[in-house]
């Protein structure tokens with residue numbers, strides 16, 4: 001018997017990646033999406049999204065089925081649990097709320113129905129959820145897309161959406177169940193035919209491979225203020241910074257996780273974005289907007305794991321510490337740290 005009911009999806013964080021994910025899910029007709037918005041709630045609730053997409057074309061005033069400005073408390077509201085909760089926020093464990101606190105109202109301990117999908121960059125992002133929701137299946141979404149929200153509700157996607165979905169291994173659940181949930185999500189995400197969403201049986205490989213880009217180009221572009229085209233043109237950008245950092249991640253992948261990346265992975269990642277699209281990786285976009293950055297999951301976790309396994313990672317370590325200072329600068333700018341008052345001029 002085929003199931004005719006649409007899958008219910010709660011998608012939290014409708015920015016660059018989230019808006020396109022919501023559009024893909026609804027375009028296929030197999031999902032009904034509720035999007036949780038924050039700074040762009042008013043704009044999207046009143047006029048919908050304005051999207052310019054290499055996959056979907058120009059889409060004006062598009063509104064997901066439901067738009068809300070906080071995560072629904074399903075117990076209080078007496079709602080059925082969602083089939084999927086998809087997280088497309090930035091994942092920044094050093095800045096509250098944590099992802100487990102964020103989803104809690106829609107995932108009370110009594111909820112054994114929902115599957116979580118993390119379409120987010122970085123390593124070990126599932127670990128805190130495996131502790132807080134130990135019987136919940138958690139899927140990994142590794143996305144290759146270039147998409148950004150330039151003003152509230154205005155999204156430009158200039159690189160095609162390629163999404164790898166697989167299950168993070170949860171030892172408390174049968175692996176067949178986890179695989180079938182991942183395959184089902186691939187089906188509903190792909191149904192519109194506008195995207196390349198594929199099932200992956202090795203999410204650790206996917207994540208380490210993507211880190212070769214994200215742990216290196218994201219911070220180097222964010223620190224220098226140069227996009228991926230300009231860092232390739234800049235004196236010393238690639239040979240002095242990007243290549244050494246990428247080589248350290250490739251070694252860590254092997255020593256930490258036994259992940260053998262292809263011999264040409266460094267060049268593939270350096271050349272992944274056509275130079276002339278001058279792509280600003282998401283961390284550079286965040287620095288430009290004065291937002292917090294995802295440096296702990298993109299650099300901190302591979303660095304900590306690499307060092308534990310005895311890998312020398314001097315370049316990544318310096319990048320990590322500069323990112324830490326940038327995060328402190330943003331906290332200072334947002335009034336989140338207390339510093340001694342500036343001294344007035346003292347007469348000699």
Ligand SMILES: NC(=O)C1=CN([C@@H]2O[C@H](COP(=O)(O)OP(=O)(O)OC[C@H]3O[C@@H](n4cnc5c(N)ncnc54)[C@H](OP(=O)(O)O)[C@@H]3O)[C@@H](O)[C@H]2O)C=CC1
Nearest residue numbers: 013014015016017038039088089090120121143145146147
């Ligand atoms: N952009 C890209 O091309 C790619 C991004 N990624 C990854 O995808 C993930 C999402 O990135 P991206 O779409 O660029 O991020 P964006 O910053 O564009 O969007 C994130 C959205 O989440 C919202 N949000 C954050 N916290 C909350 C909260 N507590 N409640 C409700 N909404 C919240 C933000 O709202 P607000 O504006 O209020 O902060 C924002 O609208 C990241 O992990 C990123 O690394 C992966 C591949 C490519």
Ligand SMILES: CC(C)(CO)C(=O)C(=O)O
Nearest residue numbers: 143144145146281282283
């Ligand atoms: C490289 C990219 C754009 C994915 O394709 C990304 O992951 C990011 O900007 O963080």
